[in-house]
Amino acid sequence: MAGMTIIVKTASRLLFPFVLLFGIYIILHGHLTPGGGFPGGVVIVAAIVMLLLGYGADAAKAKFSPLQASVSENIGSLILVATGLLGLFLGFNFMKNAIPLGTTGNLYSSGILIPLNIGVGIKVAAGLAVILYAMLTAFEEEKK
Amino acid sequence: MDFGPGFWGPIVATIVMLVGAGLACLMLLGSRRIAKARPSIAKRSTYGCGEEVNPEEVTADSEQFYSPIRRVFKPFYKYIQPGHSGKLNTYLLWVVIGFVVLMVAIALVLR
Amino acid sequence: MNVDYIVAMLMISFGLYCLLIKRNLIKMVIGLEILTFGIHLFLISMGYREGGIAPIVTGTNPASVVATLGVDPLPQALVLTSIVIDVCVTAMLLSLAIYAYKYHKTLDMSEIRRLKG
Amino acid sequence: MIEAAPILAIIIPLMGSFLTPLISILTKRYKKERIRDLFVVAITIVTLLLVLYMLPTVWNGNIIVYRLGNWTPPWGICLAIDGLNILVALIVSGIAALVSIYSLMYMKNDTGLGKYYTLLLLILASMMGVTLTGDFFNMFVFFEIMSTAAYALVAFRRNWDSIEASIKYMVMGSLGASLFLLGISFIYNLVGSLNIADIAQKISIIGTNPMPLVLILILALLMTGLSIKIAMVPFHAWMPDAYQAAPSAVVALFAAGTTTVGVYMMLRVVYTLFGVAALGAMLIVLGSVTMVVGALMALVQRDLKRLLAYSGISQVGYILLGVGFGTALGIEGGLFHLLNNAIYKALLFMCAGAILYRVGTTNLDELGGLSKNMPITACLFTIGALAISGVPPFNGFASKWTIYIAGIQAGKAFFTLLAIIVSVLTLAYLLKAVNAIFLGQRPKRFENVKEAPMTMLFPMMLLAVLCIVLGVLPSLGIDIVTPAYNALVNQHGYIHAVLGGI
Numbered sequence: 001m002a003g004m005t006i007i008v009k010t011a012s013r014l015l016f017p018f019v020l021l022f023g024i025y026i027i028l029h030g031h032l033t034p035g036g037g038f039p040g041g042v043v044i045v046a047a048i049v050m051l052l053l054g055y056g057a058d059a060a061k062a063k064f065s066p067l068q069a070s071v072s073e074n075i076g077s078l079i080l081v082a083t084g085l086l087g088l089f090l091g092f093n094f095m096k097n098a099i100p101l102g103t104t105g106n107l108y109s110s111g112i113l114i115p116l117n118i119g120v121g122i123k124v125a126a127g128l129a130v131i132l133y134a135m136l137t138a139f140e141e142e143k144k
Numbered sequence: 145m146d147f148g149p150g151f152w153g154p155i156v157a158t159i160v161m162l163v164g165a166g167l168a169c170l171m172l173l174g175s176r177r178i179a180k181a182r183p184s185i186a187k188r189s190t191y192g193c194g195e196e197v198n199p200e201e202v203t204a205d206s207e208q209f210y211s212p213i214r215r216v217f218k219p220f221y222k223y224i225q226p227g228h229s230g231k232l233n234t235y236l237l238w239v240v241i242g243f244v245v246l247m248v249a250i251a252l253v254l255r
Numbered sequence: 256m257n258v259d260y261i262v263a264m265l266m267i268s269f270g271l272y273c274l275l276i277k278r279n280l281i282k283m284v285i286g287l288e289i290l291t292f293g294i295h296l297f298l299i300s301m302g303y304r305e306g307g308i309a310p311i312v313t314g315t316n317p318a319s320v321v322a323t324l325g326v327d328p329l330p331q332a333l334v335l336t337s338i339v340i341d342v343c344v345t346a347m348l349l350s351l352a353i354y355a356y357k358y359h360k361t362l363d364m365s366e367i368r369r370l371k372g
Numbered sequence: 373m374i375e376a377a378p379i380l381a382i383i384i385p386l387m388g389s390f391l392t393p394l395i396s397i398l399t400k401r402y403k404k405e406r407i408r409d410l411f412v413v414a415i416t417i418v419t420l421l422l423v424l425y426m427l428p429t430v431w432n433g434n435i436i437v438y439r440l441g442n443w444t445p446p447w448g449i450c451l452a453i454d455g456l457n458i459l460v461a462l463i464v465s466g467i468a469a470l471v472s473i474y475s476l477m478y479m480k481n482d483t484g485l486g487k488y489y490t491l492l493l494l495i496l497a498s499m500m501g502v503t504l505t506g507d508f509f510n511m512f513v514f515f516e517i518m519s520t521a522a523y524a525l526v527a528f529r530r531n532w533d534s535i536e537a538s539i540k541y542m543v544m545g546s547l548g549a550s551l552f553l554l555g556i557s558f559i560y561n562l563v564g565s566l567n568i569a570d571i572a573q574k575i576s577i578i579g580t581n582p583m584p585l586v587l588i589l590i591l592a593l594l595m596t597g598l599s600i601k602i603a604m605v606p607f608h609a610w611m612p613d614a615y616q617a618a619p620s621a622v623v624a625l626f627a628a629g630t631t632t633v634g635v636y637m638m639l640r641v642v643y644t645l646f647g648v649a650a651l652g653a654m655l656i657v658l659g660s661v662t663m664v665v666g667a668l669m670a671l672v673q674r675d676l677k678r679l680l681a682y683s684g685i686s687q688v689g690y691i692l693l694g695v696g697f698g699t700a701l702g703i704e705g706g707l708f709h710l711l712n713n714a715i716y717k718a719l720l721f722m723c724a725g726a727i728l729y730r731v732g733t734t735n736l737d738e739l740g741g742l743s744k745n746m747p748i749t750a751c752l753f754t755i756g757a758l759a760i761s762g763v764p765p766f767n768g769f770a771s772k773w774t775i776y777i778a779g780i781q782a783g784k785a786f787f788t789l790l791a792i793i794v795s796v797l798t799l800a801y802l803l804k805a806v807n808a809i810f811l812g813q814r815p816k817r818f819e820n821v822k823e824a825p826m827t828m829l830f831p832m833m834l835l836a837v838l839c840i841v842l843g844v845l846p847s848l849g850i851d852i853v854t855p856a857y858n859a860l861v862n863q864h865g866y867i868h869a870v871l872g873g874i
Contacts, residue, residue: 032311032313033311034309034311038335038338038339067397070393070397071393071394071397073393074390074391074393074394077390078387078390078391081383081386081387081390084383085383087441088376088379092441092442093376093379093438093439093440093441093442094376094379094383094438094440094441095440095441096441096442097441104312104313104314105313105314124339128342131346131350134350135346135349135350135353138350138353138354138357139353141357154764154765154770154843154844154845154846155844155845157764157765158764158765158843158844161764161765209671209804209808210671210672210800210801210804213671213797213800214671214672217668220668221668221672224665224668224669225372225669225672228371228372228609228612228669229368229371230367230368230369230370230371230372230613231364231365231368232283232364232365232367232368232539232540232543232544233274233275233276233278233364233365234609235540235544235609235610236274236275236543236544236547237275238606238607238609239544239547239548239596239600239606239607240271240275241606242596242599242606242607243551243592243593243596245606246592246595246596246599246654247588247589247592249654249657249658250583250588250591250592250595250651250654251583251585251588252654253650253651253653253654254580254581254582254583254588254648254650254651255582255583255588267554274543274547280539283543287543287546287547287550290547290550291546291550291553294550294553294554294557297554297557298553298557298560301557301560301561329560329566330557330560333509333556333557333560336509336513337553340513340516340517340520340549343520344516344520344523344542344546347520347523347524347542348539348542348543348546351527351535351538351539351542352539354527354530354535355535355536355539358532358535358536359532359536364539367536367539368536369532369533369536370533370536370537370540370612370613370616370617372672372673372674372678
């Protein structure tokens, strides 16, 4: 896949930061509005898919390499586990919401939900990217 | 533990079996010493259908190993074995049939 | 009459039909998806409440209002979890379909049957 | 920290599976890949130690209830561990530790081992999760993780056969999981709860005598989903394919781990969730059918791993039969057979893997005369074969004998006779396998075949010793499964311990 026409390329280049920002917004406001880690991660990976379709696989891999994807996937899941273990280390049970809750409605509220959402977001975005790259590799082996 | 009528002592039985195995071993060794005839060269080569067959290449067909038992359970192999045809749709059909069977069986048992 | 339950059961039946009748692997995956989405619809319509609000505690909707008016959030959580699992399974099935096509040059599952007996 | 052992037994392998890719990347860079392998072995052994730590508490008759996030059970997720869980957790973690040691050598020549070990730890974590959790939806999620990891492990080598087997396994398994999810959604619709103890309490209020139609539908949906996992006839078709195509180390884990977990879930659903011990009559019939079909199909196989897979199907039938008799002796015999089945099935598949590792094929027509080259493997395989066919003094005899006695005591002489006949058939097809592999003429090209390496022989020897010990001292095995039996029949104790008198 060498990429598409200039219209697609320009549109995806212009839209890319905004889609990325929208994904991050959904992740960060997961505890306040509908959304959260999984939808936000999917939106982020949609931005990568846009690049991939517009500019081809190589451009997408230059932006976000498969190695980066698999490393950040594991980091995302480690964030989840670490957040859960936090309660254990503070003397409560696993997954206890042990940090201060903050006021309802603010961006900083509801304790460990924010790190959980961020972890899920990273995990989902990177994981779906890994899946996409793996399927692309399978297709490329097919062509050879 | 209640094993019902009868006696079963695993340790005693094991010792008895080990003794039996030792006796059998001795008998085997003894018999081997007596009948230690080497086959002549003429006996070694095997002929099958006019051709000389290398005995090392001859192996029993493992699928037909128990052909008498296959004959006993002929209806089973006639109807069940074609079911394992490797077709995914057949397997899924079995799942659905099995679900219905389970539902009927549960209804029969519990109502 | 509750329309969403009927639609959910229809979707489950269609998915099952698709799995049993269709031979193309991709179509079977689609059937599996329809089946799963039927179950999701069934789950999500269980938590639905006529005139309910989103079960999110905000400044205008305090916890007491959400408890009386909000829809049941648990089925939504279940469906979200189930969707995540479903995405993984589908992605893996489709990846394997690519490999299956590579080895067998077909996606017809009645021809991919070298393991049998 | 150590009182959090229940959750740590799930979290440590899970965290290990997340860390393994990172460690894999690092060790690949510095060319020290053995560190990654040893890390995985360490994780599995730590999991086993955690289970062993919980063992005395549970065997004293307590039920450990661990509340996630300090939420009280009907609302929050909790882990509830009674005698039944701990038996299954012991089997699963023990076999996983042995399999990880076995994999050190067996998988040495494969590429992408980082992914393999990740999946191995993931399947261990999910099996522990299914086993230890007290929440029904949580159980489903772990069950699905387990299944997905299993699909990936079957397809790990990406040969034509593993791809085909994985596709079949995955489509059937997903259908089963969907039906299971449908059952869960019906349960939630009916009782509005997902905690096992809470559901059990509410179902006992609804009453199961006579059973309402919706409960029958739910039970059928759940049983279908689980039957696919434990490969009960007629849901067994994926199992021979998957076991033939997957790497042998993985198959040993499947045969001993996922099957045990599936049987555990079925027992949990039938006895704790619904409290319908009367369902035993159905389990007897289905177990007998499973037993007979598995044994008869195994008789005509050409491939060793396929033969062993059918034999595994047949053995699951014995477990269901024993549990289905419903008497104390029968259930204890079934649970004992569950333990024994895990031991000798893992042993046999590891032997098959050793043969595959050294010879390169498991086709019975091509093999022959290997006892001169691989005497230890031959001896271990024979021990496993005799144990599985119920020849004294091995452990299979003890559990099968218990099941026969229970069957006669329960007045089900026909099914007992069937079980004995199937036992003879088991001996027949395994002797065929022993004959075809280790005895007879040795083809010339196998002259330089060496004995399997020590790292592979060690887990096999350990399992063989267990086979003999549990056969010579069967009361030891009965002692191990008695807490599980007590937990299984004590539905009210489970509900009371989890809900705390609410």
